Amino acid sequence: MRHISTVQEPGSGKAAAPVLGRILRKAGTLFMAAAIALPSLTAPLAAQGRKIPVVRDAETEELLRDYAAPIFKAAGLPKGQVEIILVNENTFNAFVPDARRMFINVGVLIEAETPGEVIGVIAHEAGHIAGRHLVRLRTALANAQIMTVVGMVLGAGAMAAGVSSNSSGAAGGGAAIAMGAPGIGQRSLLAYQRGEEAAADKAALRYLEMTGQSAKGMLRTFERFADQQLFSAKYTDPYAQSHPMARERYNSLEEQARKSKYFDKPAPPALQARHDMVRAKLTAFTNHPNAVARLYPRSDTSMPAQYARAVAAMRSSGRAAVKDIDALIAKQPDNPHFHELKGQALLESGNPKAAIPSFQRAVQLRPNEGQFLIWLGYAMVGANDPSLLAEAERILKNGIQRDPNSGIAFSQLAIAQARQGKQAEADVSTAQGMMMTGDFQAAKRYAARAQKNLKRGTPAWIQADDILTYTPPALNR
Template sequence: MLRKFLAIVIAVAMVMPLAVAPASAQRGKLPLVRDAETEALLKDYAKPIFKVAGIANSEPQIILVNDKSFNAFVPDSRRMFINIGVLLEAETPGEVIGVIAHETGHIAGRHLVRLRSAAANAQIVSVISMIVGAGAAAAGAAAGSGQAASGGAAAVLGAGSVGQRSLLSYQRGEEAAADRAALRYLNATKQSARGMLKTFQRMSEQQLFSSRFADPYAQSHPMAQERFNGLLRDAQKSKYFNEPDDYVLQYRHDLVMAKIFAFTSHPSATLRAYPRSDKSPAAQYARAIASMKSRGKGAVKEIDALIRTQPNNPYYYELKGQALLEGGDPKRAIAPFRKALSFKPNEPQFLVWLGYALVGANDKSYLPEAERLLKRAIQRDPNSGVAYSQLAIAHGRQGERAEADLATAKGLMVSGDFNAAKRYAARAQKSLKRGSPAWLQADDIVSYKPPDLERNR
């Protein structure tokens, strides 16, 4: 019985650190954001860091989370989640690059793999303490000693704390190791660590009041001021410490910050943050988005003004297409989406946008091209639910009912609605040739069994 109990506890410890965040993402509980411009910028921030860290060949995917708090995390070696709050609060590229460098330190240092082992060991300590405490309580009860019984109960109640503190201590060590690794990466890529230090300084100021009452040994991350003090001396030794941020990256950073703010804020808030008196490109971008969101008639004119200032910016054409599409004119949206795609022919989100506009134009002659574009998009980004839904419409309007059902089933799989996906896949199978690639894909969905996290625990 004891061996079985230990096995269960160890299984929990090994699954939990890796299951909590990624599982919620897989179930769609994390509100994710897709934006080609922001993702391209983050990729350019990360590329040199990944290279010097030795993980360029298995480049992790950077995923945006629609959360305005300043946070980032890595659930495994393949994915790095960054809240939009990082981009909204960071004033310079260096602050974001510092966050990426820190999270890269966790990946390159294989901290998540070792954390599983540490978690298992911590739980074993807790189990042993619980057994000893339970024994003391039983002995006290048998002897009729209230004092012994009380001591035993205290041991049982404190057992979890013993293991937990052991694990948290391990995590604090890994956080410090990731900080040091980030410093090495920044130095190796000839970048200043001032941005990373500014992030820690911000965190320290936020913790100024709460840390008065916090137990630093019960924190999984070192207190921000301690991290700041520990890195400042080493960072200042670097000959790149006073190196300024790349002005092109700063320009792109300002645009992305304005874009995210405008898309996630009420138009009136955007106009307060970026008033008409502000003539910067970022402010013009934000106001154009605010106008689009408020269904203003002048939105397209404002975007056209942006395009005139930078006619080779694909994201301005993307925004114009989006404004026309959401304004109920998908046929006119085709041209700007096509223009955006001409600059970045392999960008899956541009492929989806153009396919969406072609389908929405309600012209049967456009449907074969829409189908080709959407399939290309899915090949490059198999997690696009919009691509699958538009592909299903394109198939349906061409009389391809089984293919439409299969595309719908795939889209439902992406969204996590497995039961509905199975129904559509089963319906598609009835009209597909048995053994064909499409039939086998439908069969895979029908046969799919989602992981039972509760059972695994």
């Protein structure tokens, strides 16, 4: 697992308002409607002006894809349409900003005790995509804005009438209308959002039923939210929420969920085992090694516990973790993720050449996994052996074809090309990596420099030209 990059929606650099008065003026930045987080008016991550901290882990992404595949099929979403992106946040949250991306926090996997809890989240978000809720949200935003404007115009008219008739009461009434106008639009929009959330919940139940899976995990998620809301619900206005209250959601779904013949059906043991391993891995990567030692003490000899301790050891001592990782490999020699972890431990402890065989083994076991290819190319570049550079370049290009969203891959490819004297190609690769991070101006500078030294019409020249002619999407204003 590694932190690859941050993602920020175009134009979302300014903080979105916690109230809808400002959100309505920047409707294009809003993607809070399709979130499963605790009800709030806070827009997720990038819409708050923060970049989304994306992390990559082949094992976790593979598990999420396996969770999602039957749900997406039941929802009528074409294979490959929706990309699941892992966010380095420990809170229990997931959201969809459009019909092609679903963001899931690592906190979802860490907190979820069963696969069903994660699958329920995916099913809910799939309900938003299949129901085209994000498309219809734009209409709801426009309607809410119209209601706000009309209310303010009426209020202004009442105040004008009050002034002309020298009636302070009429003027005061007009001021009240004008001041209340944003609230009219806001509550209308929130009511719409609550309806869409309820629709996504019901769609999720249908998808789970169609795929023969229990909704018990989904109910556990809402039960968790309800427990968290217990002490604040007394002071919460249910009509000022973008989501239905968690206890209401739980109660409305429980009866229907319990009617399913699959309600008491547990997850397959092999799937539960994979979930436990990923959960342990993410816990170890996102917590201090001392915390990991308390959660997974040496007395716990299970595979997830051993995995967590090996990851924690790698994070704290690097090469010293190899012994623990070798113990895992001895038990599961064909587990590619153990070989990946060993390679990462050696690479990050300053011994990239020794890491090459581990990454090669991981690639042998999963030839089409782009992240393994990128790791291997990274280690070959880091080995500082000129005889490996051409092969490293080939492997990195192969990895990018399978995983085009890796900033590290482009940076390592640039190094491999520059060391072989291919400076113009290296500039193009550097520019592509900068495009990944959203640094468009710097990317264009490198692309322009590259084009001067490339033959017109060649693949590298075309790649540079694509960067030079790229225009970031503008916000609707």
